Amino acid sequence: MKFDMDYIAHHNELTEANPYYKLFLTIFLLILTLALDNLYFDIFIFIAMSIVILAIAKINYRSYLKFLSIPMAFVVLTCLFLIFFFGKGEVIYETGIFGIVVTTDSLHYGVYTFFRVVGCLPSLGFLALTTPIAKILHCLATLKVPKIVIEIALLMYNSIFIFLNEIDTMQKAQETRLGYHSYWNSFKSLGALASTIFLRSLDKSETLQHSLDSRGYTGELPVYNPRKREN
Amino acid sequence: MHIMEGYLPLQWCIIWFVISLIVVAFGIYQIKKIVDETPESKALLAVSGAFMFILSSLKLPSVTGSCSHPCGNGLGAALFGPAVTAVLATIVLIFQALLLAHGGLTTLGANIFSMGIVGPVIAWIVYKGLIKANISSTIAVFFAAFLGDLLTYVATSFQLALAFPAPTFGAALSNFLIIFAVTQIPLAIGEGILTVIIWDRLKAYKPKLLDKLGALAPNEA
Numbered sequence: 178m179k180f181d182m183d184y185i186a187h188h189n190e191l192t193e194a195n196p197y198y199k200l201f202l203t204i205f206l207l208i209l210t211l212a213l214d215n216l217y218f219d220i221f222i223f224i225a226m227s228i229v230i231l232a233i234a235k236i237n238y239r240s241y242l243k244f245l246s247i248p249m250a251f252v253v254l255t256c257l258f259l260i261f262f263f264g265k266g267e268v269i270y271e272t273g274i275f276g277i278v279v280t281t282d283s284l285h286y287g288v289y290t291f292f293r294v295v296g297c298l299p300s301l302g303f304l305a306l307t308t309p310i311a312k313i314l315h316c317l318a319t320l321k322v323p324k325i326v327i328e329i330a331l332l333m334y335n336s337i338f339i340f341l342n343e344i345d346t347m348q349k350a351q352e353t354r355l356g357y358h359s360y361w362n363s364f365k366s367l368g369a370l371a372s373t374i375f376l377r378s379l380d381k382s383e384t385l386q387h388s389l390d391s392r393g394y395t396g397e398l399p400v401y402n403p404r405k406r407e408n
Numbered sequence: 409m410h411i412m413e414g415y416l417p418l419q420w421c422i423i424w425f426v427i428s429l430i431v432v433a434f435g436i437y438q439i440k441k442i443v444d445e446t447p448e449s450k451a452l453l454a455v456s457g458a459f460m461f462i463l464s465s466l467k468l469p470s471v472t473g474s475c476s477h478p479c480g481n482g483l484g485a486a487l488f489g490p491a492v493t494a495v496l497a498t499i500v501l502i503f504q505a506l507l508l509a510h511g512g513l514t515t516l517g518a519n520i521f522s523m524g525i526v527g528p529v530i531a532w533i534v535y536k537g538l539i540k541a542n543i544s545s546t547i548a549v550f551f552a553a554f555l556g557d558l559l560t561y562v563a564t565s566f567q568l569a570l571a572f573p574a575p576t577f578g579a580a581l582s583n584f585l586i587i588f589a590v591t592q593i594p595l596a597i598g599e600g601i602l603t604v605i606i607w608d609r610l611k612a613y614k615p616k617l618l619d620k621l622g623a624l625a626p627n628e629a
Contacts, residue, residue, distance in 0.1 A: 182507050207514050211418040244509050248412050255415075262583050263572060286572055290415060297414025301513060305506045313506070323436050325443060325450075330499045332454030333461070337503070340462045364598070368605025371463060375606065376613055378459055382451035389451070 181240060182305055191234040191307040196316050203304040210296040214289065219296030226299030234307050244302050252294045260287035310334050336381065340374055347373065410501070410519045411564060413512025420571045425517030428498075431525050435495035442492070453488075457496040460484055461503055481560065482553030483603050485528035486535045487621055497524030522563035531556030545611070545624055546604055553603035557596040561588045
């Protein structure tokens, strides 16, 4: 359980690019793709954004395929489901099993939904794979998203990675003691794991609060925003 | 299993965004009030949010052989109440979209509505109701987590049926309910059991904290 995407977001050719452009481009493209709902445009966006991700941001094609694979597998399944079980209108194909048929309407739904997802995924990928979370949050902060939300999000992002390390250790310890040997055992282990992390997280939050207080915390976290490196 | 990027047509994205924004804005207002009263709760909120995220990336052993993950919204609702959970769920969903490609930005509103609003509200009502009826908090938390998880998927089915009403809204709804909600029942029971195990340990180690949050039954405090 590693967040490869976070690593990639920090190590690619577009990491230092202006995050505002990236954020607005992504949102603009997403809305445009949904609004046009045009099959050719979907494919065009898919190809264009894939080129940007692979050629300009220079992201490893394997990572990109991995990013696409899980949502893609899911969308293929649900769209097949849409094609076979939904719809009225003219029957164009009969499977002969339980009277399941494909109709013009259901085909339309399935195909359009599939290509809409195909068009949207690379746009999301562009933002997720090229922009570190901290930069996105900084953008949102200057765009008048309430300060308290940004602060909680930043602290949350910070603690997620602390927890991940601890979970890794604990899970390995449980596994070596056959903690996931049987079905019921794995429930008990998972419950113990989750509650231990929660208890630890409470301690962590206390420590965090003390350290913040001792450094004169008044409800605002000034974040250093490094200038673009000039070579 | 959230609604993925681009799955919903534009008008539904906008509708769900508007509905969710209202609730989340109210949640932010509440968080502000809590933080003004007790400044040290900010770190607790952040860490609980991270806990929700981590919980949703743990794999739950499931009967059908596939893997699913607990939503964690039942526990959040029982501890903090629904409005605060909605805000935490919003941040969690943004992180899931950007770190795990799970869910999406355009469908964020719809996902907040199902996972951050419907689930926690139901869980909270069930939890408070059972505790009022003098049932031990362990049993109450099981039903809160079970129903919170299940209702999240029922809400998702509603949203999908509204977006794809073919041949009729009712037929589409029953189709989506069979796929999303019925298959989710064993997973929801799993989440219920997991939450009970977590809850038991919390009660054993941090009873004072639960009491301070007002999350315990009156006879257990």
